Amino acid sequence: QVQLVESGGGLVQAGGSLRLSCAASGRTFSNYVMGWFRQAPGKEREFVAGISWMGGRTYYTDFVKGRFTISRDNAKNTVYLQMNRLKPEDTAVYYCAASSRVVSELKREYDYWGQGTQVTVSS
Numbered sequence: 001q002v003q004l005v006e007s008g009g010g011l012v013q014a015g016g017s018l019r020l021s022c023a024a025s026g027r028t029f030s031n032y033v034m035g036w037f038r039q040a041p042g043k044e045r046e047f048v049a050g051i052s053w054m055g056g057r058t059y060y061t062d063f064v065k066g067r068f069t070i071s072r073d074n075a076k077n078t079v080y081l082q083m084n085r086l087k088p089e090d091t092a093v094y095y096c097a098a099s100s101r102v103v104s105e106l107k108r109e110y111d112y113w114g115q116g117t118q119v120t121v122s123s
Contacts, residue, residue: 002026002098002112009094009117012086016121020081022096022114029077030054033103035110036070036081038092038119045095049081050103059103064090086121093118 008020020036033052039045049070050059058070069082079096094117097110104110 002029002032004096004098004112004114006094006096006114006117009119011120011122014086014088014121014123016086017082017084018086018119020083020094020096020117020119022079022081024077024079024098030074032098032100032112034070034072034079035097035099035103036079037095037097037107038090039095039116040089040092043092045107047105047107048094050105051079052103057103061105083119086119088121088123091119091121 003025004022006022012018030053035050036048037045038048047061051070051072055072067085072079096114098112099110101109
């Protein structure tokens with residue numbers, strides 16, 4: 001089992017920044033690729049970014065490229081999502097997830113999920 005706890009969400013004005021953290025406990029963190037997803041009200045949960053086991057490869061969906069950066073610190077068992085130039089359409093609950101396979105945009109590829117952290121961007 002892997003337990004994931006997100007933090008760092010909040011209310012920010014458009015154009016501002018937030019840094020989300022996801023702390024993992026349980027099994028060896030470096031054995032898992034990590035992903036960030038988000039879910040806005042009335043919408044499906046969607047992939048935002050992913051990172052490989054050692055952090056050498058990162059993946060982003062088109063609508064966050066150039067604005068968001070995913071990183072991980074395996075010594076701290078933590079994955080981060082730095083979000084810059086936030087837009088009102090980025091408002092959602094953000095979830096981190098762990099997969100024992102490969103980084104994927106598909107929710108079903110992830111084995112463990114956090115409880116989510118709310119990000120609200122005001123215009």
